[in-house]
Amino acid sequence: MPETGNDIREKYLERAIRELNTLGRELQSCRGCAESGVMPVLGSGHPQADIALVKYSPTASEIEEGVAFYGRVGSALSSSFARLNIDPMAVYGTVFQKCPDPEGFGPDPDCLGRVAFELEIVQPRILVVMGDRALESVNDLDYPLSRTVEPSPGEIQAFTPACDALFTPDIDDSLDEEGAKREFWRAFRVLGTWYDDLPPY
Numbered sequence: 001m002p003e004t005g006n007d008i009r010e011k012y013l014e015r016a017i018r019e020l021n022t023l024g025r026e027l028q029s030c031r032g033c034a035e036s037g038v039m040p041v042l043g044s045g046h047p048q049a050d051i052a053l054v055k056y057s058p059t060a061s062e063i064e065e066g067v068a069f070y071g072r073v074g075s076a077l078s079s080s081f082a083r084l085n086i087d088p089m090a091v092y093g094t095v096f097q098k099c100p101d102p103e104g105f106g107p108d109p110d111c112l113g114r115v116a117f118e119l120e121i122v123q124p125r126i127l128v129v130m131g132d133r134a135l136e137s138v139n140d141l142d143y144p145l146s147r148t149v150e151p152s153p154g155e156i157q158a159f160t161p162a163c164d165a166l167f168t169p170d171i172d173d174s175l176d177e178e179g180a181k182r183e184f185w186r187a188f189r190v191l192g193t194w195y196d197d198l199p200p201y
Contacts, residue, residue, distance in 0.1 A: 016047035019121045023114065030099055030111070039066040040111070043094035043118055050198060051086070051191070052124035053077070053093040054115060056133035059172055062095070069093040073171055080185070084192030092122050096137045116141045119163075126194060127159050131170025138165075153187035156194055166191055 020043070027040040041058040044067050053069065061071030069077060081088050098111040115137070119127065129135050129149055139148050147158055149165045159165035167187070174184035 013048055016121050020047050020118070023117060023121070027098055027111075027114070038063055040098045041066055041068055041095050042098070043092060044068050044070070045092035046089050047092070047122060049092035049122055050090045050125045051092070051128060051195070052119060052122055052126070053091065053128045053130065054134055054138065055095055055130040055170060055172065056137060057097045058095045068095045072175055076171065076175060080188060084189060084195065086192060086195050090195075092118075092124065094118050096134060113141070116143050119143065124163055125198065126156075126164040126166060126191070128166045128168060128188075128191065130168050131173070134170070135167055153183070154190045156190065164194065166194070 024042050027042060030040055041062050055068075058068060059071060059073060062068055062073075065071070077091075077093075078088065081091065094115060096111070096115055098114065120143075127138070127149075129138050132151065135149060135151055143160070145160045147160070149157055149159060149167060151167055153167055153169060155167070157165045157167070169180065169184045169187060171184055171188075174180040
């Protein structure tokens with residue numbers, strides 16, 4: 001009996017889960033993380049999400065839990081998704097600096113490059129780039145067919161032929177000060193219009 005569309009999608013999902021689990025095991029055996037005395041910060045969300053969020057460095061709560069977008073930032077984003085009618089199951093989030101350095105955030109080139117592998121697994125339809133350092137790292141990725149993402153907050157740009165990009169301010173800098181919150185929201189809310197216009201197939 002020939003495979004149906006649902007069977008094929010299920011196999012792609014199983015493969016994505018398997019590949020992300022393999023990446024997680026590789027990160028947990030990372031020498032840099034072992035030397036720093038903290039566990040690596042792993043991506044979180046749906047393995048085949050339409051929306052991928054990426055920021056540069058994890059916060060203290062993300063480092064403590066070992067999960068990207070955990071804590072206040074996750075709560076803020078959940079409220080934003082609810083307001084924009086975006087299904088949280090359509091989202092995956094990660095950070096570039098997966099091996100936190102207790103004396104700062106010294107980037108490990110191996111960990112920075114793993115974001116490209118994550119994106120190849122998840123294959124999002126849009127990449128939300130949060131902050132200048134994340135933008136610089138995205139533009140430094142050796143990602144197939146990618147274009148330079150410009151620092152234009154709230155503007156939908158082409159990242160690859162199959163994936164758009166949206167640049168926003170760093171959400172971690174936008175949690176406490178009212179003006180920064182408004183600046184982040186002005187850029188981020190464009191994602192709601194993009195999501196509404198997404199074809200259902």
